Amino acid sequence: MTDQSAQNKTTLKLISVVFGMFVFGFALVPLYDIYCQVTGANGKTGGAYVASETLEIDEDRLVTVQFLANNNANMPWEFRPSVRTLKVVPGKIYDTTFYASNIARATMTAQAIPSVAPFHAAEYFHKTECFCFEKQQLAAGEQIDMPLRFIIDPHLPATVQTLTLSYTLFDVTELAASGAAE
């Protein structure tokens, strides 16, 4: 009556599309990360910076860098920058710290997530050392000054005179525990 094999062929093709799209949904995750890294969208900064060229120091230019510290919901720690603003010369290395104190009654693990505004300046903000590269574990009542060492790239567009580096501190105690268990 009807060509059964033609039907089966269409059905199989469509099922393979379904599986393909399911995989594509998951492929969007790394694709999104790559897209954000390339374009600096979302204000995401990269990992530890390794100088690929000697950066020229532009003594005539001063850029204001503002530091912000936020707690994510339900994160009890005290968290603030030691210095709120720095006037920096592009190309030079600067050091600063962020203060954190665990005022909760238990040991907690935290992760700081950085974000730079304006977004298109994110790729010019180089961190050679940052507490955000690893999780911070503090016992109850413990406090710490967490180091940050950075360079502003001299290629930073001239229109950008102020940069804001904002950290949000997340409670990842559970996540770290389940990660350790694996």
Next chain:
Amino acid sequence: MSAVIENHHDDHHHGPDKGLMRWVLTTNHKDIGTLYLWFSFAMFLVGGCMALVIRAELFQPGLQLVVPEFFNQMTTMHGLIMVFGAVMPAFVGLANWLVPMMIGAPDMALPRMNNYSFWILPFAFGMLLSTLFMEGGAPNFGWTFYAPLSTEYAPPSVTFFIFAVHLMGISSIMGSINVVVTILNLRAPGMRLMDMPLFVWTWLITAYLLIAVMPVLAGVVTMMLMDIHFGTAFFNAGGGGDPVLFQHVFWFFGHPEVYIMILPAFGVVSAIIPTFARKKLFGYDSMVYATASIAFLSFIVWAHHMFTVGMPIAGELYFMYATMLIAVPTGVKVFNWVATMWQGSMTFETPMLFAIAFVILFTIGGLSGLMLAIVPADFQYHDTYFVVAHFHYVLVPGSIFSIMAAAYYWLPKWTGNMYDETLGKTHFWLSFVGVNVTFFPQHFIGLAGMPRRYPDYALQFADWNMVSSMGAFLFGFSQLLFLFIVIKCIRGGKQATDEVWDGAEGLEWTVASPAPYHTFSTPPALPERSMA
């Protein structure tokens, strides 16, 4: 006429079984279509009751009837049930009934799978509705279930929600595969793709959209499941994920999804308007190409739902212009419908009234969509009642009016009886007034700044909210009249002729009324290129 059917029945021993098991085990496309339509109507009433809870609470400022937590569950469940339980199954039901009859096929290509796709749905929605009685309540994070609201801050019932979405997805995917295989393989000999009625065309394209995006929805809820239970961090910023990623993946599914709910409506209206204008559809080819263009564009505009997340300006410009481009093929369609009516000898039976209301009100919804596409304006409109007004205009007098138009238009073919025209027109006018009184004022309160999804509001929004709530109750209760009309029509009424409408064209009008249990067991001989 019934004698003929009886003979047919005796010859083949292929009549419907008796009793409940007929419906459980059926593989007949007409039975399954009927099941889908009744299921969707039941869900329409359930989701409608939730809408009335929302509107009753919003009748006056302040908190009167429900606690805010329950209000959030109502907005969430209303959206989920109307999208996945009412509109989508209704169109699948229409496809089941009509696609085989329109292309001269004896049944759907994969009848057993057809049975499974339907019978998954009651379980999916049973599970979803059961969350209302669970500790912590039903999902309360909005139908778009943005992370981390739906992961870290979700009630425990979210896991049931995730599995319910998986089941709905499987059901839709199986249903769509069935539609595509049927259309591509079972057309009557000699029927080319460009000879198919537009309803079949729009469903073919819709089915492809479903096959492409439902797996992505399954993927995104699977990621949520893993974040909640298995310690991954797809959407948890603290673990290196990104909540904005959720919105991207969700809307990559979500935007095609809104066209899934409107393209079959275009097909229905393109069948009804020519009949009652007694003219051929103007611009058949351009209708097909416009539908295909809309489907293609739906994949590349998703981020217009999230202009306010902080996107690079280039991204905002791109998504703005791409979105506005959709107005071109949509405009072609509206033009064609109007041109079909132009100088036609029109009559205004109930299906035609719903179809004309569709054209007008859907266009209003489309225009407010264009306003929302403008990035700087969207920053003000985002998450206000203006957005609510916009998508309800395209979904209620859009999709749902077209489903009602389809029900009135094909009911005589399905039941063999004419529905009560006076009651039908009454139902239309009550719905038409109700829908506009409900949703038009929401444009005003939205532009004035009232945010969506809150159980309370500032005093200056009180008057229009009260008007909107009164309209909602008028619209809601007039749907009981629809139920009455359908039941009355099934139980009896003026005997329908085979052609039913004197301007109707298409293979489904060549079979008896009511349509026999089996049609086109031998492929029909096509009338000379009448479909083209």
